[in-house]
Amino acid sequence: MNEPTGTEATGSTLLTHSAGLHAxxxxxxxxLAKTFAAKIELAVKPDGPWIDAKSVVRVMAMKAPKxxxxxxxxxxxxxxxxxxKIVALVDRDFDEAAEGGKAGNV
Amino acid sequence: MSExxxxxxxxxxxxxxxxxxxxxxxxxRVRGAGSTTEEGAALRxxxxxxxxxxxxxxxxxxxxxxxxxxxxxAMLEDEELAAPAHTEIAGGSSADLAWRTALDxxxxxxxxxxxxxxxxxxxxxxxxxxRVLQHLSGAQAQALPQGAVIAADDMTPSRFLxxxxxxxxxxxxxxxxxxxxVAMLARAxxxxxxxxxxxxxxxxxxxxxxxxxxxxxxIILDPEVESRKQASNRIANEARLEAEAQHFLxxxxxxxxxxxxxxxxxxxxxxxxxxxxxxxxxxIGLVRTELLFHGQDSLPSEDQQVAVxxxxxxxxxGRPVIVRTLDAGGDKxxxxxxxxxxxxxxxxxxxRLSLKRPEVFRSQLRALCRAAVAGELKIMxxxxxxxxxxxxxxxxxxxxxxELARVGIAHKRPPLGIMVEVPSVALTPERFAAxxxxxxxxxxxxxxxxxxRDLSSVAHLADPTDPAVLQLIERVVDHAACEGVxxxxxxxxxxxxALVPQLLRCGLRKLSAAPxxxxxxxxxxxxxxxGG
Numbered sequence: 001m002n003e004p005t006g007t008e009a010t011g012s013t014l015l016t017h018s019a020g021l022h023a024x025x026x027x028x029x030x031x032l033a034k035t036f037a038a039k040i041e042l043a044v045k046p047d048g049p050w051i052d053a054k055s056v057v058r059v060m061a062m063k064a065p066k067x068x069x070x071x072x073x074x075x076x077x078x079x080x081x082x083x084x085k086i087v088a089l090v091d092r093d094f095d096e097a098a099e100g101g102k103a104g105n106v
Numbered sequence: 107m108s109e110x111x112x113x114x115x116x117x118x119x120x121x122x123x124x125x126x127x128x129x130x131x132x133x134x135r136v137r138g139a140g141s142t143t144e145e146g147a148a149l150r151x152x153x154x155x156x157x158x159x160x161x162x163x164x165x166x167x168x169x170x171x172x173x174x175x176x177x178x179x180a181m182l183e184d185e186e187l188a189a190p191a192h193t194e195i196a197g198g199s200s201a202d203l204a205w206r207t208a209l210d211x212x213x214x215x216x217x218x219x220x221x222x223x224x225x226x227x228x229x230x231x232x233x234x235x236x237r238v239l240q241h242l243s244g245a246q247a248q249a250l251p252q253g254a255v256i257a258a259d260d261m262t263p264s265r266f267l268x269x270x271x272x273x274x275x276x277x278x279x280x281x282x283x284x285x286x287x288v289a290m291l292a293r294a295x296x297x298x299x300x301x302x303x304x305x306x307x308x309x310x311x312x313x314x315x316x317x318x319x320x321x322x323x324x325i326i327l328d329p330e331v332e333s334r335k336q337a338s339n340r341i342a343n344e345a346r347l348e349a350e351a352q353h354f355l356x357x358x359x360x361x362x363x364x365x366x367x368x369x370x371x372x373x374x375x376x377x378x379x380x381x382x383x384x385x386x387x388x389x390i391g392l393v394r395t396e397l398l399f400h401g402q403d404s405l406p407s408e409d410q411q412v413a414v415x416x417x418x419x420x421x422x423x424g425r426p427v428i429v430r431t432l433d434a435g436g437d438k439x440x441x442x443x444x445x446x447x448x449x450x451x452x453x454x455x456x457x458r459l460s461l462k463r464p465e466v467f468r469s470q471l472r473a474l475c476r477a478a479v480a481g482e483l484k485i486m487x488x489x490x491x492x493x494x495x496x497x498x499x500x501x502x503x504x505x506x507x508x509e510l511a512r513v514g515i516a517h518k519r520p521p522l523g524i525m526v527e528v529p530s531v532a533l534t535p536e537r538f539a540a541x542x543x544x545x546x547x548x549x550x551x552x553x554x555x556x557x558x559r560d561l562s563s564v565a566h567l568a569d570p571t572d573p574a575v576l577q578l579i580e581r582v583v584d585h586a587a588c589e590g591v592x593x594x595x596x597x598x599x600x601x602x603x604a605l606v607p608q609l610l611r612c613g614l615r616k617l618s619a620a621p622x623x624x625x626x627x628x629x630x631x632x633x634x635x636x637g638g
Contacts, residue, residue, distance in 0.1 A: 019223045019285075023177040023230075030180070056177075057186040061215065063224045091441050 007038075011083040012046070012071040013090045021064040025094040030056045032089055038076035040086070044068050053086070110327040112303045114279070117289040119321035120298035121340045122276035126316045126327070127251055128307050129258035129265075142196055149191060149201040152241035157182050159237065160264070167267060170294060174263045174287040178234055187212075187234075202242040209235035226283040233262030250275075255316040255325070259307055263287045271297050276318035278325045280305050300325055351625025355386050359628040362635040367610065369628055370428075370618035372596055376414055379421045382621055389425035389482070391544065391618020392596040393418060395432055395470070399440050405466060411473035419481030426482040428544065428596075428618075430525065431470055431499075433488040435459050436549075437560055451558060456489025456525075461498055471506045478518035486544055490524040493537045523592075529553050532578035535585040543586050544618070547597025551575050570599040571608050583613035594618055603630035610634055 017025055033040045033053040041050040044064050051058040053072065064070065070090055074082045089095075140148070157179055164175045181187055190211065194204035213231045216224055250256060250265075252273040259280045266288050269275075277292060282301030292299040298320030310327070317326040317337045326333050359367040370391030373379065398406050398414060406414075419427055434440040435447075435455025443463065447453035460467035474485055487499050500522060510517040523542035526532050527549035535543060547570045552559045554575050557567035569575070579595065586593035594616035599605045601623035607630070609617065619627045 020221060022223050023227070024173065027177060027180055052186075055184050055186045056180045057184040057212075060181070060227070061212070063216075063219050063221060065221050093441065 007077070007079040008073070008075045009079040009083040010071070010073045011087045012069055013087045015064055015066060015068045015070050015090060017093055017096075018066055020066045020068070021059065021062065021070075023060070024096065025090075026056055026059045028089060028094050029086060030054055030059055032086055033082070036074070036076075036078055036082040038074045038079045038082050040072065040074040040079075040082055043071045043073075046071050109329045109333060112278075112305055112325045112327070114300045114303035114323050114325070115284055116321055116323040117277075117279075117282065117284040117286075117301045118292035118297055118299035120276075120296055121320070121337050121344065122255065122274055122298045122318050123329075123334065123337050123341065124253050124255040124275055124316060124318075125251075126310060126312055126314045127254040127256050128310050128312045129250070129256055129261065130307075140200075142198070145195045145199070145201040145204070146192055148242060149188060149195065149205055149238075152201070152205075152238045153182055153188060155241045156234070156237040163264060163267060170287075170290050171263070171267055174230070174291070175267075178230060178263075181230075182234060182238075202239055205238055205242065206235060222283055223285050226286040226289075229260045229262050229282070229286050229288060232260060233264050236262065237264065255318055257305075257307055257310050257316075257325075260286075261288050263291060266291050271295050276300075276320065278303055278316070278318055280307055347626060347629070350629040353625075354628035354632055355625040356383070357628065358388075359631040361610065361631055362633065363637065365610075365636050366615070367631050368594075368616045369624055369631070370426075370594065370596070370616065371621045371624060372601075372618050373418065373621070376417050376421075378621065379418065382421075384421055384423055384425060386621075386624050387425070390418065390422055390427040391594055391616070392486070393427060393429040395430060396434060396438050396440070399432060399434065399443070405443070405469075408469045408473045408476075411470060412476045415474060415477035415483065416480045419477060419483060422481055424481060426484060428484045428486050428523070428542075429474060430486045430488050431457070431460055431467065431474075451552065456527075457487045457495055457499060458489060458491075460487075461495060464502060467499075468502055468506055471503055472510065474520060475503075475507055475510055475517040476515060478520045479516050483518075484521045484523060484542065486523045486525055486542075488525045488546070489527060489549075490538065491528045491530050493539070496522075496524055496538055496540060525596075526550060526578075526582050527553065529578065532582055535582050540591065542592040542594070543582055545579055545582060545593070545595040545597065545614075547575070547579075547595055547599040550578065550597070551599075554578065570597065571605055576608060576612055579609070579614065580612040587613070592616060601627065603627055606630040607634050610636060 015021060040053040042053040042059065043050045044062060051062060053059065072083050072086055160175050160179050164172050191204040191208035194207060195201060209231055213228055216227045216231060219225045250269045253275045255276045255278060257278045260282045261277060261279060276297060277299040279301045280303050284301060289299060298318045300318055300320055300323050303325060314328055317329045317333060359369045368388040370389045371387045372392040373390050374394045375397045398411060415429060433456045435444045435453060436451050445454055454462060474483060477483060490496055503522060507519045521541035523544060524538060524540040525544050525546045527546040531538060532550060548559055551568050551570045555567045555572060557564040559568060583593045595609060595614050596618035599609060600617040601619040603626045606627055
């Protein structure tokens with residue numbers, strides 16, 4: 001029903017965060033998505049269902065566990081950049097890999 | 107009357123005795139429905155008021171607690187949350203009923219999740235539901251009595267935060283989860299907590315005496331005299347240990363026979379230092395630099411690293427600071443740097459990886475040499491296995507120092523030491539021309555005992571006080587003494603007061619512990635007699 005206009009972009013990556021897409025990563029992801037004007041959607045399967053990547057309620061409700069593949073698609077202004085940046089955030093493990101509660105290597 | 111024992115799951119350790127207070131979670135008052143416009147506006151106002159309240163609460167909290175509240179605000183800000191309620195209101199429902207129904211659907215959805223983490227979000231949603239309902243009905247929250255054992259089906263984070271736990275108390279939940287936000291808060295504030303007790307809160311007797319043993323996951327209702335006595339003893343013992351720890355915290359550590367022991371701290375991020383007083387320790391025995399290499403779009407620049415290392419040295423104000431070069435790999439992958447391996451603990455980790463990626467390693471060495479002008483910095487190499495690796499690293503350090511001198515950038519060449527984690531080093535330390543040795547007892551134990559540190563099935567074998575491990579520690583300490591170089595230990599064993607006597611008997615006089623353990627470690631040292 002929503003034929004994308006302007007630029008379009010897609011991307012996918014593996015979710016490695018130990019607790020899955022939980023509160024803190026979800027907040028970071030939606031906050032990043034909201035910095036873009038483009039429509040950005042997220043799914044755990046390549047064929048959807050697609051949900052709004054800017055909605056913390058929707059993204060949390062996906063309950064994506066560790067090891068899920070996250071698929072992104074965006075359309076509109078800076079769609080390409082949006083997908084690249086969001087995928088990078090997931091790949092960086094939401095900048096919190098070392099906060100996972102494990103003791104360090106000593 | 108005999109006591110009743112209920113067993114659940116540990117959420118936060120510690121023992122508490124108190125009177126039972128049964129917390130009712132539900133708010134029952136129902137408002138009459140006004141016009142659809144009125145009800146819609148009432149809901150919007152109530153959500154706004156709840157957000158304002160949470161925002162206010164954030165200013166009084168920090169760290170984990172603030173993050174939990176930020177999450178709740180973000181959820182309330184998302185129009186998707188209230189959308190189903192507004193649909194109900196448009197169909198003639200009252201605001202409170204519509205909101206409760208909408209949130210209960212979400213709550214049921216999370217409660218049915220396979221993953222414990224997502225199930226644990228139920229309490230956040232209940233919290234948001236009740237906070238908004240409270241504003242809709244104007245009801246006041248039930249005040250919690252001080253020092254009580256709070257029994258409930260579940261507890262919400264804001265309920266926890268609104269209570270003053272300084273006069274003691276504990277939490278016993280029929281449902282709940284150790285990974286809930288409340289459990290995290292309880293651990294941070296040392297409030298004993300047990301979850302999953304499965305009791306019917308309606309059948310509990312408010313005002314009855316109760317004991318909560320968080321560590322054992324146990325609650326005792328109407329405890330017998332003997333149980334009370336045991337619990338009191340444990341509470342007293344715990345209080346005595348804590349008071350002792352406070353007493354020794356800022357004093358230099360000395361054994362009963364007068365042997366001085368230096369106690370350092372392990373640090374993972376500069377933020378940790380904000381709340382720490384440098385006078386509690388003799389320096390930093392281990393700065394983990396892995397955290398610097400997360401949290402960024404790319405690997406940190408040399409200048410960024412210099413700034414962080416300088417900040418740490420300034421905090422230490424002249425005390426020695428041992429910085430470990432990047433110890434990626436093993437159980438700490440870094441995207442774009444480490445490689446996937448079937449057995450990462452025996453793979454390309456620590457110095458092995460640094461030598462494969464010399465550009466990353468040299469940028470860190472340059473940053474360390476530049477920061478070294480600001481204090482007593484020492485460089486420590488992780489996962490050294492053969493002498494050639496130390497020499498190769500020293501070669502890089504020499505070149506980096508020469509480069510800095512050539513271009514005239516202020517710098518200092520720090521001493522270069524190694525971690526003793528691999529048995530090859532512990533067995534023949536004399537082959538390694540290091541400026542100092544620091545024993546990483548966790549990894550040394552896992553490699554000596556062939557028991558992975560992240561497998562609970564072999565945890566009983568991973569004992570740092572096994573004679574085989576202790577003998578290796580002694581060997582390293584003896585060698586360092588002969589050579590006149592320093593030897594310390596920076597593994598978890600140094601943070602365990604029960605293990606400290608054995609470590610000192612191996613000849614160790616320098617221990618690097620978790621900041622929170624320093625007081626108890628010093629107290630343990632004071633109790634040891636090394637017999638002159």
